[in-house]
Amino acid sequence: VEGREAVITIADLGEFGLIAAIARDLPGSDDLIIGVGDDAAVLRAPDGRVVATSDLLIEGRHFRREWSSAEDVGHKAAARSLSDVAAMGARPTAVLVSFAGPAETPADWVLAVVRGIAAECAGAGACVAGGDTSSAPFVLLAITGLGDLAGRPPVTRGGAKPGDVVAVTGTLGSAAAGFALLAARGVSGASGADMADLVDAHRRPQPPYREGPRAAELGATAMIDVSDGLLADLGHVAAASGVHIDVLTDRLRSGPLVRDSALSAAATDLGEADWLRWVLTGGDDYALAATFPPAAVPPAGWAVIGAVTAGQGLTVDGREWSGPGGWDHFPAK
Amino acid sequence: VEGREAVITIADLGEFGLIAAIARDLPGSDDLIIGVGDDAAVLRAPDGRVVATSDLLIEGRHFRREWSSAEDVGHKAAARSLSDVAAMGARPTAVLVSFAGPAETPADWVLAVVRGIAAECAGAGACVAGGDTSSAPFVLLAITGLGDLAGRPPVTRGGAKPGDVVAVTGTLGSAAAGFALLAARGVSGASGADMADLVDAHRRPQPPYREGPRAAELGATAMIDVSDGLLADLGHVAAASGVHIDVLTDRLRSGPLVRDSALSAAATDLGEADWLRWVLTGGDDYALAATFPPAAVPPAGWAVIGAVTAGQGLTVDGREWSGPGGWDHFPAK
Numbered sequence: 001v002e003g004r005e006a007v008i009t010i011a012d013l014g015e016f017g018l019i020a021a022i023a024r025d026l027p028g029s030d031d032l033i034i035g036v037g038d039d040a041a042v043l044r045a046p047d048g049r050v051v052a053t054s055d056l057l058i059e060g061r062h063f064r065r066e067w068s069s070a071e072d073v074g075h076k077a078a079a080r081s082l083s084d085v086a087a088m089g090a091r092p093t094a095v096l097v098s099f100a101g102p103a104e105t106p107a108d109w110v111l112a113v114v115r116g117i118a119a120e121c122a123g124a125g126a127c128v129a130g131g132d133t134s135s136a137p138f139v140l141l142a143i144t145g146l147g148d149l150a151g152r153p154p155v156t157r158g159g160a161k162p163g164d165v166v167a168v169t170g171t172l173g174s175a176a177a178g179f180a181l182l183a184a185r186g187v188s189g190a191s192g193a194d195m196a197d198l199v200d201a202h203r204r205p206q207p208p209y210r211e212g213p214r215a216a217e218l219g220a221t222a223m224i225d226v227s228d229g230l231l232a233d234l235g236h237v238a239a240a241s242g243v244h245i246d247v248l249t250d251r252l253r254s255g256p257l258v259r260d261s262a263l264s265a266a267a268t269d270l271g272e273a274d275w276l277r278w279v280l281t282g283g284d285d286y287a288l289a290a291t292f293p294p295a296a297v298p299p300a301g302w303a304v305i306g307a308v309t310a311g312q313g314l315t316v317d318g319r320e321w322s323g324p325g326g327w328d329h330f331p332a333k
Numbered sequence: 334v335e336g337r338e339a340v341i342t343i344a345d346l347g348e349f350g351l352i353a354a355i356a357r358d359l360p361g362s363d364d365l366i367i368g369v370g371d372d373a374a375v376l377r378a379p380d381g382r383v384v385a386t387s388d389l390l391i392e393g394r395h396f397r398r399e400w401s402s403a404e405d406v407g408h409k410a411a412a413r414s415l416s417d418v419a420a421m422g423a424r425p426t427a428v429l430v431s432f433a434g435p436a437e438t439p440a441d442w443v444l445a446v447v448r449g450i451a452a453e454c455a456g457a458g459a460c461v462a463g464g465d466t467s468s469a470p471f472v473l474l475a476i477t478g479l480g481d482l483a484g485r486p487p488v489t490r491g492g493a494k495p496g497d498v499v500a501v502t503g504t505l506g507s508a509a510a511g512f513a514l515l516a517a518r519g520v521s522g523a524s525g526a527d528m529a530d531l532v533d534a535h536r537r538p539q540p541p542y543r544e545g546p547r548a549a550e551l552g553a554t555a556m557i558d559v560s561d562g563l564l565a566d567l568g569h570v571a572a573a574s575g576v577h578i579d580v581l582t583d584r585l586r587s588g589p590l591v592r593d594s595a596l597s598a599a600a601t602d603l604g605e606a607d608w609l610r611w612v613l614t615g616g617d618d619y620a621l622a623a624t625f626p627p628a629a630v631p632p633a634g635w636a637v638i639g640a641v642t643a644g645q646g647l648t649v650d651g652r653e654w655s656g657p658g659g660w661d662h663f664p665a666k
Contacts, residue, residue: 033382034487037573039420039558040386040478042487045378049366052385053373054429054477056467087372096387098475134389142431142475144387145373154367154375225372240370 010110011103015133018107022114029127031093031148041129043094043146051147051154053084059139067182070109072203073141074116080227081145082124083207083286087225089155089216090147092126092209097143100136113141124209152216160222160241160291166306167298168289169215170208171201172230172257173275176282177266178202184270194262195269207286211301215290218299223290229281231321234289234306235314241291244311246318251305252279257287280316343443344436348466351440355447362460364426364481374462376427376479384480384487386417392472400515403442405536406474407449413560414478415457416540416619420558422488422549423480425459425542430476433469446474457542485549493555493574493624499639500631501622502548503541504534505563505590506608509615510599511535517603527595528602540619544634548623551632556623562614564654567622567639568647574624577644579651584638585612590620613649 010018023036034042057063057077068076078095085092097117099110118128126145160166178198181190190199207225215223222241224233231247238245253276254260263275272278291308292298314321343351356369367375390396390410401409411428418425430450432443451461459478493499511531514523523532540558548556555574557566564580571578586609587593596608605611624641625631647654 034421034489038487038489038491039417039556040384040423040480042421042482043383043385045381045383048378048381050376050378050383050479051373052376052427052429052477052479053463054387054431054475055465056431056433056469056475058433058467058469061468084372088367088375090373094385096385096477098387098389100389100391100473130386132388134391135394136389136391136473137470140433140469140473142387142389144385144429144477146383146385147373149375154371156367156371158371223372 008107009103010101010105010107013107018110018133021107021111025111025115026118026128027122032127032129036130041094041096043129045148047149047151049149051085051088051090051149052144053081054142054144055080055084057141057143067187068203070112071116074113075120075204077141077143078117078120079205079207079286081143082120082126082209083225085145085147086207086209086212087223087288088147089152089212089220089223090149091213092124092145092147094127094129094146095121095143096129097131097141099131099141100134101139102137103135105139150213155216155220155223157222157224157237157240160237160243160308162243162308162310163294164221164291164308165294165298165304166234166245166289166291166308167302167304168257168287169211169302170287171259171285172226172252172287173263173279173282173285174198174201174259175205175284176278177263177275180270181266194265197259198262198266201285205284205286208288211288214299215288218292219296220290220292223288226285226287226289227283229283230289231280231314237291238312238314242312244309244313245306246309246315247306249276249317251303252276255303257303341440342436343434343438343440346440351443351466354440354444358444358448359451359461360455362427365460365462369463374429376462378481380482380484382482384418384421384423384482385477386414387475387477388413388417390474390476400520401536403445404449407446408453408537410474410476411450411453412538412540412619414476415453415459415542416558418478418480419540419542419545420556420621421480422485422545422553422556423482424546425457425478425480427460427462427479428454428476429462430464430474432464432474433467434472435470436468438472483546488549488553488556490555490557490570490573493570493576493641495576495641495643496627497554497624497641498627498631498637499567499578499622499624499641500635500637501590501620502544502635503620504592504618505559505585505620506596506612506615506618507531507534507592508538508617509611510596510608513603514599525598527598530592531595531599534618538617538619541621544621547632548621551625552629553623553625556621559618559620559622560616562616563622564613564647570624571645571647575645577642577646578639579642579648580639582609582650584636585609588636590636
């Protein structure tokens, strides 16, 4: 803050000082009974069941400090877990944050990560309830997301039935294109508003949290968040449900799911033959994909992009798909 | 397994292969509605509240692969979080396990860690419900523990009142002595059954999980698990409760809490002046410390080791204590 020459590190604060500084800024929540500072948090679970998921975010693998601000890292760390909660049809209620990093990590950087986490949680209706701190040779975050089903059955990956339609909400391909731009051009090389949108999508995805419970209310039979890539994740749904899914690429070439002009510009800039690859195989946008019974018109904001039939596996435009392994030269991350 | 010359690594299995191998061995539970394999787990939370805590276990900091077996690492990782749940007075119901490690980590080693986690959970009445896997330059585990309060108020650190007695159950000092033996003598140097008990206590602590809910039922006013060291942790209780706590060392020199003959032999072997240091400042045995109203005789299995009075801070035998900082030359870990 004042005195740039004297950076306060997390080693200067110590474990208890760091936890106290983190706790100072955290907003409360109707769901939070006991927060940071005791052996464990206590949260409301009014449904009588709790949805729980845990994810790791590791420096160099899931983010780079030179590409993303501390707030970005926090937003993305929270989004990964909150999106999983929403994909069960649940309302996110809380996260637990475990942080580890080198002793020389600036305390302000860590507090900014936590601000990012808290802001992302607030957007999803959740709070930061607790966690752990430790030292490690590089920065890592482990985020646990909790949620409430409000009396509804959870929407698993395994409920899709022949005759259902496949629909998606959120954005697809932007984060993967943004990652490709950063990897090829660096932070300063991705110019233009369109490009910046893609890079922002990589840094700070915007999962459609509220659409998860909404899809559950409207009768979604299966749901997943798109974190491994659309085809890989719909492949998980097909396998868990024991059905066949066909994806229609003409539904993905335009419309609300894709920033087609930005993706097209990025593909040209990077010499990629077809930006549809990013849409089909790119993760990290955290869109939601769900199947709905034929009678249930998918809700506004969802786009129908495929169909469920009897059988197994995944096809694209009715043709055999070799699976995500066929894209190994183009990893999603 | 067969063919020792061809070790199967986690990179050979791949993320989905590893998760499938992990899921194959996991026992179910009455609390588990949806386990490993979907976006998130779903668990019963019959109380309408859920207790939740998260801890990191990092190679080189919390364990060493040359000192502990994979099963040991799993037991200890689970114990850290389950003990926190019990210290709120809750029954542990489930853990989520996030694992990261180098690509060349043997798959058998990871599966043995998970077996250790599952076995420790089974001893506490909990199940393994989900988690995450990733790659990292060294092994790390992030464990989230969940629990149920069965209608009781949570027992926080903040409820101790003047006139209460301080009681402890479990063991104290053994894990710290075992760590000191391993550090000074190595795996093969800590000989004799007594020494082996101390080393085992470091490798595989045995927290008294069921005493947490039992203490809550019997009216405990405050509770904490001893993970930072007895004095440090009772200091947390004194600070959170706004009271003064006096610890009586004659209650700690013998009795069920301490393996006095083993500690004495280890102190002699290592040239330590007094093994009581391990008892007062050593963490990682995961004993439970609680305060009880004067009218509530502490339950069988608990030993009274101090008293709560008006004021603040911690004394030992009525004398000023400089705090855990005074023991910096003897860190708990």
